[in-house]
Amino acid sequence: MRIKKRHLYLVAAVCALLAGLSLLPGNVIGASTTSLRTLGFGYGDAIYNYDFENQAVDATHVDWAISLLFYNNANVNKVKGILEGTYWLFGSKENAYLNDTGSWQWDQDGGEKTEYPTCLGSDAHYRVYAPSGTDEFYNPSFGYYLFGSTHHDHHELCDDWYDNSEGTESDIANRMSSRGYYTRYDYAWFYNAQFETQGNHHWNNDGYATYIEVR
């Protein structure tokens, strides 16, 4: 009888652990906002001002604020190529919902980060989004253009937390500027200012996006 009771305790403990683990991803990845909205860029082009954890427009499962716009002669491969000296390792994929002249569609990108995920290290990470069929938008106002989100990852393999979207935005702005690309830091209001902590997701986004002209 005693053995049976011990077994029961063991099973209960394992169940509790599994239940805890199943709750963990929601705590780690899930973030929410009250500022989710669409932004229009003319000629029917529009985006949501946050990227999403899943392919569902859901203010309670956003990932990061859109904070970059590459325009004129941008292309996903080209932008990643320009930054690949520093941002070289692919990251986990997130989703953006984009409207290219009337057609809402999902794009997915893992982006690029500066370091391997480790237990004690940190890295800067950006993702860029454009209609997946073309890897770019076109319209006469912005030329060939695309959007990006930014953040920092910390201790990803242990006590992970995520923050500093402004820091990575600023880092990318500086790098592009130093390579001669016309960069307007915090140029346009994207309605996604957010300063708060949600679990291990620390928001510090000023709501202004940086515009970078790619030649």
Place this chain on the structure above:
Amino acid sequence: MAAACGLAAALVAAGGVAGHAATASAAARPGLRPIWQIPRHDLLRAGGVTGGGTVPLGAFELPRGSAQGPARWYTVRLRAVLWLARGTGDCILSAATDGATAAQIEIQTHPRSATVSSLGWIQGRRRLVPRAGRVSLDFRNYLQVRGVKGGANPFTLTLEVLHGRCLERIRLLRGSGIATTRARPDELRFLVPTTVLTATKGRALTIPYELVRRGGWPDRGATVTLSVPQEWRIDGSASQRFSRLGYGRAGSFRVTPSTTGTSLVGLRAARLYNEPNATIQVRVEPAKSWVLTRGLSLLLSASLIVGAAALTLASRRAKAAERRAAATDEPAGV
């Protein structure tokens, strides 16, 4: 119909391998009036970008106060022959006026194949998979607003090598230059369902659409073509022809999916203005058998009824047994 449809891809969508034939008649498209061609001696300079770099190819003069739209729209045309390099490479060939890019053609070469893809507002998204080591381009697009101003507008051609090597040689052809049109950029667009359509394998599904026209270019009608996964059946014709579009036409196709999972079906109106296309996601579920759908529920109901009957019977029997036991235990009457 409008409620059932959401806005959809007018200019870009997956798929769409456009042939050369579509571009051959580009010069004859209604409403495009060439105003400037890259000078012959500058055409030769285009070859200088083969290894990467930018070359100026002259400039077009416009009267003071000129601007992009809304009455007159300026477009670029790039006619070229590209000799593709063997090996692996990724390059972007672009053309700009006043530094504002209006043509972007991505060339990706692999040891045994290559893809040449472009996006513009006259031909839509194009993706060529050349069989030979040479590919002909005839690209048209609306210029950027910043790319049009009164005075001289310099025209430049740039090849950016992202990695490897893509081109052996470039020859820019006569006809490359600037044209104007009164037609607004986004002439046609599709309205299609934006939510995922749900279908059952082997059962017919209706794909609704609406083709909307702004009315800047002459109304030449359109042929809407449906493309479905290879194993699917289209019930009827895969194309629907409208001789006139007016401000728009609605239609639908019926298809019978024969594969399960999520698939994409495509609609396009090819060889017309901005060549709109759209994709619709369809989730196909396996057909459920009669046993699984109704049989199981019937079986469940029958089990419940039998169970209930058995319970009633058992309780009646128990009560009867109790009564009998009570009767035998009763003391004999006086």
